[in-house]
Amino acid sequence: MKDQVYYFGADNENAYLAKSGAIVVKQDSTGFLDDTRNQKVSVSPKNKSVTVDFIPWGTDNGLPVQVITKIHANVTVGSNADFNAKMCYGDGIMVVRKVKGNGAVTFEELTESEVPEIFDFLDNNNIIRQFQDCGSDMVALGDSFVELTFDRQGEKIVKVRQKEAAFSRLSKQNETNGLVEYHGYSSFWGEKIPDDCIVTPLLDREAPLYDLKIRMGLLPDEKTGNRRKTSERRFILSLGVPTPGRFYYNKPYWWSIFTSGWYDFSCLIPFFKKALMQNEMVLKYEVSINESFWAKLFKAEGVTKPEEQAARKLAFLKQLDEFLAGHKNAGKSFIKHFRYDQQKGIELHDIIIKPIESFIKGGEYIEDSEEANNVICYAMGVHPSLQGASPGKSKTINGTEARELFIIKQALTKPLRQALL
Known part of the structure; x- marks a missing residue:
């Protein structure tokens, strides 16, 4: 016709x-890649008694989902993203001991009988799956978030969970200390002001291990000089490799x-x-x-x-x-x-x-x-x-x-x- x-x-x-x-x-x-200017989303989280301001990711706060949708809609982009994610995984995780001898440093692989506690930790947390999830987020969105959970005494990490970057948002910078202090997790970002948002302290992205040691009382606080263990037992670690000019959310170069x-x-x-x-x-x-x-x-x-x-x-x-x-x-x-x-x-x-x-x-x-x-x-x-x-x-x-x-x-x-x- x-x-x-x-x-x-x-x-x-x-x-x-x-x-x-x-x-x-x-x-x-x-x-759809345009940045927001002077915008914020105020959320009353389920697990906090205060209101936290979060920075939108994209003009409609739905940029990660849009990028993922576009990845799946193109054969070449989807295949390349999968290839790069697999390259991030490499040979996986091996438990080794660093050995120095004959003027050289080598790595000696350990067995489960030698360090059962480490192997139990890796198995209990399905580290292989966590590693794969983190690699996929890093390739697609330029960042990945991991939740670290301590035991009740705050002495050791007992649980590691990957948090989907597409459902993650960062709080507005604290103007006093210059830090982004919270991570917000919800499946409703971009659709509405979420009523299921879980807010978790975000470790300093510049020096996360140092920040964690201070929070857990292993190092003295820079301002007071005292050691004080926080009551928090869950923390979020950002794994993203920074891109120039991006403070809150990274923009991978391939988005060009x-x-x-x-x-x-x-x-x-x-x-x-x-x-x-x-x-x-x-x-x-x-x-x-x-x-x-x-x-x-x-x-x-x-x-x-x-x-x-x-x-x-x-x-x-x-x-x-x-x-x-x-x-x-x-x-x-x-x-x-x-x-x-x-x-x-x-x-x-x-x-x-x-x-x-x-x-x-x-x-x-x-x-x-x-x-x-x-x-x-x-x-x-x-x-x-x-x-x-x-x-x-x-x-x-x-x-x-x-x-x-x-x-x-x-x-x-x-x-x-x-x-x-």
């Missing part, structure tokens, strides 16, 4: 207008694939190819519609029900299709309004229409897909040949090259493994 509107994409956010041959794609309004547009480009290619094969499309226009446009349209016309909004959206797309396809509209102007974002220094448009000069004939997207995958692999620090991202017989490598690339990757991942340990 020549007057059909075909939706495609993860949430049917994109569409193909068959009559005009136009492809309609969603355009982010502000960028989102701001640069390569992620969106990579995601659109398979949908384009699928739509082309299913509907025998010929693309003539690319129409980018700002995601805020629909909300403004629905508000202006008083359309509130989901089914009415879907119908209004379809009607608008058909009108747009008719405008682009109609021969009577040839040579006429399309008038649109835009505003200027002074902070970012960019123009913000509701609708952008671009003609596509070269029509698709069947194989053009292969090179585009390869280029997008290579850029994503480059940003995530994964050589394409280790993941098979480069198609074609002439682009394979031999076993020696693959082994050397893997060894290099292991060496580059050492800072993350040290942070986890």
